[in-house]
Amino acid sequence: MKSIHVSATVNGDAVEFICAPDESLLDVLRNRLGLTGAKEGCGTGDCGACSVTLDGRLVCSCLVLGAEAEGATVGTIEGIADGDTLHPLQQSFIDHAALQCGICTPGILVAAKSLLEKNPNPTDTEVRYWLAGNLCRCTGYDKIIYAVQDAAKKMRSA
Amino acid sequence: MRFARPETAHEAAALIAKETGLIRILSGGTDVMVQLKAGLVEPALIVDIKRIPGLRKITPEAGGFRIGAAVSGAELGEHAEVRALWPGVVEGAELIGSTQVQGRATMAGNLCNGSPAADAVPGLVAANAVARIMGPNGERDCPIADIPAGPGKTTLAKGEFLTSIFLPARPARSGDAYLRFIPRTEMDIAVAAAAVSLTLNDAGVISAARVALGAVAPTVRLVPAAADTIIGSKLDEAALAALSAACSAACNPIDDKRGTIEFRTQVVGVLAKRAALIAYSRAGEKK
Numbered sequence: 001m002k003s004i005h006v007s008a009t010v011n012g013d014a015v016e017f018i019c020a021p022d023e024s025l026l027d028v029l030r031n032r033l034g035l036t037g038a039k040e041g042c043g044t045g046d047c048g049a050c051s052v053t054l055d056g057r058l059v060c061s062c063l064v065l066g067a068e069a070e071g072a073t074v075g076t077i078e079g080i081a082d083g084d085t086l087h088p089l090q091q092s093f094i095d096h097a098a099l100q101c102g103i104c105t106p107g108i109l110v111a112a113k114s115l116l117e118k119n120p121n122p123t124d125t126e127v128r129y130w131l132a133g134n135l136c137r138c139t140g141y142d143k144i145i146y147a148v149q150d151a152a153k154k155m156r157s158a
Numbered sequence: 159m160r161f162a163r164p165e166t167a168h169e170a171a172a173l174i175a176k177e178t179g180l181i182r183i184l185s186g187g188t189d190v191m192v193q194l195k196a197g198l199v200e201p202a203l204i205v206d207i208k209r210i211p212g213l214r215k216i217t218p219e220a221g222g223f224r225i226g227a228a229v230s231g232a233e234l235g236e237h238a239e240v241r242a243l244w245p246g247v248v249e250g251a252e253l254i255g256s257t258q259v260q261g262r263a264t265m266a267g268n269l270c271n272g273s274p275a276a277d278a279v280p281g282l283v284a285a286n287a288v289a290r291i292m293g294p295n296g297e298r299d300c301p302i303a304d305i306p307a308g309p310g311k312t313t314l315a316k317g318e319f320l321t322s323i324f325l326p327a328r329p330a331r332s333g334d335a336y337l338r339f340i341p342r343t344e345m346d347i348a349v350a351a352a353a354v355s356l357t358l359n360d361a362g363v364i365s366a367a368r369v370a371l372g373a374v375a376p377t378v379r380l381v382p383a384a385a386d387t388i389i390g391s392k393l394d395e396a397a398l399a400a401l402s403a404a405c406s407a408a409c410n411p412i413d414d415k416r417g418t419i420e421f422r423t424q425v426v427g428v429l430a431k432r433a434a435l436i437a438y439s440r441a442g443e444k445k
């Protein structure tokens with residue numbers, strides 16, 4: 001298989017990588033760029049643990065080819081905090097104990113951030129539907145909803 | 159496997175025409191990537207069509223809209239004018255997968271993947287939407303209803319691919335709706351589904367209708383006999399009962415863990431009734 005050279009912007013930084021034509025963006029992020037925040041829960045679009053933004057749109061990075069990132073802008077969990085200052089969503093997940101094992105958390109944070117950018121004041125139902133593609137085996141979801149809503153409130157008054 | 163990202167539809171057609179191995183067109187990739195991962199397909203060439211100009215655009219045309227083949231569900235759902243004209247088509251497309259899947263999945267991919275349970279297809283068939291197809295011999299137009307050929311199969315000839323889907327203009331006092339049954343509220347495959355598109359005259363009588371069913375036959379199916387039961391009516395009880403019976407009669411479903419033949423046959427009639435009532439009220443009449 002002929003390798004492909006790709007230039008993209010990841011979390012604001014210009015990056016270049018070489019990947020195989022059938023390699024997913026998730027594998028590129030994790031294995032070639034050292035960004036291991038996005039997780040592989042299923043590899044088939046069902047769990048959302050690999051969520052990233054691609055040109056501003058929330059996607060499963062396991063369903064995107066690395067080669068498709070040519071010229072694109074990718075946002076991952078690693079780009080969410082501002083230096084040492086956690087994003088309000090990250091802080092809220094800690095405050096509300098909205099995680100246990102933490103495997104689902106990076107994907108849920110990326111997905112929740114994308115929701116609040118589109119809709120800063122969602123209802124609980126809207127949060128639940130938006131996050132329906134993010135599975136969590138540990139928390140039972142309620143605390144995740146509380147944490148997102150509390151962060152949304154703080155972000156609205158910030 | 160090789161990856162190509164042609165800049166024009168002609169370049170794509172030429173690439174495809176000269177390839178001797180297996181080809182997969184890549185739109186949103188939400189089916190293709192899963193099939194690659196599972197080893198179900200081993201294409202020699204992947205052709206990503208998303209960079210072809212116009213394929214990610216929605217353009218008004220002749221009172222309707224031309225939807226580029228690579229427009230995602232999320233992009234379609236954000237288009238207020240398409241939603242206003244064809245709400246049933248948009249709601250079908252928006253039922254596909256999660257927010258993340260919506261960010262990528264296209265109606266063209268949904269159609270060409272060939273699933274009898276494809277959520278965007280019944281609405282498109284009921285809308286009498288038309289696919290624009292590029293191929294080795296140039297461009298042609300084909301009604302969406304004529305594209306599905308069986309599970310995983312389409313009538314597209316070798317080397318052909320969709321560049322857009324055209325949603326036509328519609329008369330005033332028209333409405334459409336799509337409903338599916340799934341065992342939960344999100345992230346599941348339709349067990350049975352129905353789309354209804356209709357137009358009313360000034361007296362509130364249905365003057366034209368199209369009914370399409372999903373997941374109850376080897377392909378999404380247009381059922382003219384079901385439409386005939388409601389044309390000329392105001393959706394009174396008798397018309398609704400006849401609609402339901404005609405839909406059930408048109409079924410040829412499978413029995414699987416997700417639904418029995420009996421269940422699918424009965425539920426599709428109920429869904430058609432409810433979709434007809436929603437379409438009727440969207441067309442401007444209270445019920």
Ligand SMILES: Cc1cc2nc3c(=O)[nH]c(=O)nc-3n(C[C@H](O)[C@H](O)[C@H](O)COP(=O)(O)OP(=O)(O)OC[C@H]3O[C@@H](n4cnc5c(N)ncnc54)[C@H](O)[C@@H]3O)c2cc1C
Nearest residue numbers: 045183185186187188189190255264267268270276277320
């Ligand atoms: C987690 C998850 C949930 C899902 N839920 C649903 C659901 O609820 N309902 C549902 O109907 N589907 C569902 N799907 C299936 C899938 O998302 C849809 O079928 C989607 O619409 C496919 O579109 P795509 O653009 O991603 O297609 P792709 O994966 O890019 O392509 C699908 C097929 O069509 C072909 N193709 C694509 N574009 C063209 C074109 N322009 N011309 C010719 N051939 C083309 C491809 O070669 C491939 O064979 C789900 C998938 C996942 C991963």
Ligand code: FES
Nearest residue numbers: 041042043048062
């Ligand atoms: S790893 Fe991508 S959705 Fe599960």
Ligand code: FES
Nearest residue numbers: 100102136137138
């Ligand atoms: S915290 Fe363990 S899967 Fe969500």
